[in-house]
Amino acid sequence: MLSHSKTPIWRPALVSMGLFTALLGAAYPLAVTGVANAAFPAQAGGSLVRDDAGKVVGSALIGQAFAKPEYFHGRPSAAGNGYDAGASSGSNMGPLNDKLIEREKTEAASLRAENRDAAIPADAVTTSASGLDPDISPANARFQAPRVAQARGVPEKAVLATIEQHVDQPLLGFIGQPRVNVLMLNRALDARFPPNSHNKGG
């Protein structure tokens, strides 16, 4: 049996932890930050979206709260008071949770009031895992099209066409799900049908 009594233990434990901290805790993230900001500054900075004046209106990756009828609405959110990008969270409710069942029934009832004709997609009444889901399903977007078209005073066909331009398809046809980025879709609508033309009475 080899002896272990003479082998030092604490010196290598302390010294290596110090070196690892310098290398992995400081040098590594700083090196990645350096490369990232040189090569991919937009992504590294959070994929921020700016208006014409250069002011940040959001991140292309982070959902934001929409309630006005002329905008497409994202999914219900459990992050803070809804789309709080400093407090991501799902509801964590189990499938038989009474509050979950009541909440989805209430959401569905209000959706049914705005569009009686179409089936309600599941993502329209459920909260996402992050509470910051930037996307809705294409079916959810189409479901909301009549309301948006009416509120903006534009033909529904024009709104539907804008949706189709913003559908992201699965990679290679099977990786991920088809989806529509709500912020990008709403910005496109604002650009195409500027807000001052809204028919607020709609």
Next chain:
Amino acid sequence: MNWQGWAEIALTLSLAVAVGWPLGVFMSRVWNGERTFLDPIMRPVEALFYTACGIDPKKSQSWHAYALALLAFNLVGFVITYAVLRLQGVLPMNPQGFPGLSGHLSFNTAISFVTNTNWQSYAGETTMSTFSQMIVLTVQNFVSAATGATVAAALARAFVANRGEGVGNFWADLTRTTLYVLLPLSFVVAVLLVALGVPQALSAGVTAHTLEGADQKISLYAVASQEAIKMLGINGGGIFNANSAHPFENPTPLTNLITAVSINTLGWAAFFAFGRMVLAKKDVRALVMAAFVLLFAGAAGVYATETQPAPAQVAARVDTTVNMEGKEVRFGAPATAAWVAATTGASNGSVNGMHSSLMPLGGGIAMFLMQLGEILPGGIGSGIAVMVVMALLSVFVAGLMVGRTPEYLGKKIEAREIQFSILAVVIIPLSMLGFSAIAAVLPEALKGLMHSGPHGLSEILYAYVSGTANNGSAFAGLTANAPWWDVTLGVAMACGRFLPIVAVLAIAGALVAKPKLAPTAGAMPTDGGLFVGLLIGVILILGGLQFFPAMALGPIVEHFQVLGAVQALR
């Protein structure tokens, strides 16, 4: 369910094996101290480590010395992490001005990151400063993963040796795994993730003025650099509360595929590295086969449960093809199902959908894969190590049936190896079920639950299963940041980590001294379909059967409640 979904699941899980194979060849070269293409960069750094630490990397240690070095290194990591978290408030790089963490939360978090569990009783973006994330948490992500890897390297040497003495040098294994495998790979994956949208910023964030005129504070961090090692190191502790469901950690289906593959690939690589070192590629292929069958079955099971009608969606009369509560639109059922299996089969614990909102059997499968002992493929090295323990128990069972002294990979398996094998696997149910039983009747513990009834029991069981298995995922309805939960989960994580590690190193110590036997016709073949079947049987009996009563009161009874509720609501 559709073909696209099955294709996505199959691709995600099998790509990890395919990538793991060449990485495993490379890993075995690193463990053997052979030359690699990274030598020009890393040799000088490695030499600096050895000089500064005052150790001779070529000096092989006894299993005692190896284990003591491992424990000392981890103790130092624990103390430093605890201290930094307690003192966070007075340390630099804290733009949000977060205060220091409480004693129990620091205790829990320090053990959690040192043991490669990365259970998080806290929400990252409202608790942790950039300094804490980088200087202690990111560092532990690396070195806890490397610690697990050293165990496999030592065990492999024990099988190779012919009447040998040492099992290798812990400091060399630790340093080489970190410098040659984890660091370069993480750097590449981190930069790739930034290119695909994951932020990497040192500022606290920005305030956006939304289209509807509200202010939205957007938290930013050095996300990509931690995300890469969080996956590759099979850690799982996210920067953000929502973990890999957060669009900043995992913005697209492609980042989801890359990170999901990263979860398992180094675990598989350790399998292949072990096989190459022991010159037992076929035997290890059998181990991979057994693990992959169970892993794929788990993913398929979750895909099936998540496409059953969810009661709330039935009640609301909306589309019921997918249970969308707690899922992201860009991932849907298949990418979430593949992730659930990948993260619980490996000891990762990151999530891209909320496990608490899975259908009851979906959440049950997540628990079940962890109960098997984190071997599908488990942590880097720790997975293959426990898998070998399962193989030892399998040949022992077979030996009992035919009345011969069992052999595995050229070593006689005798009483001492089996005693330590049992020790390694018995701690798992003891901690998981023991703590759960106490918590289920303790008012102090029950205060933290979000649900009552079967789902509440599942919250308890999931927490101790996840902690003991060093997984770190959760039924996150549980409010775990309270003294009872923080302390007991900390103890469960430490037991589930270090007792099996010491037991495996003891097995290595026993095996290394034995003569290496030439294969004989009388020994049971351990590379064929028969052995794969036997091994799967042993894994399922050890991991599954003893948990069945507890599972019956949690996910299984809840499943029947869901069926009843759906029928009543229709």
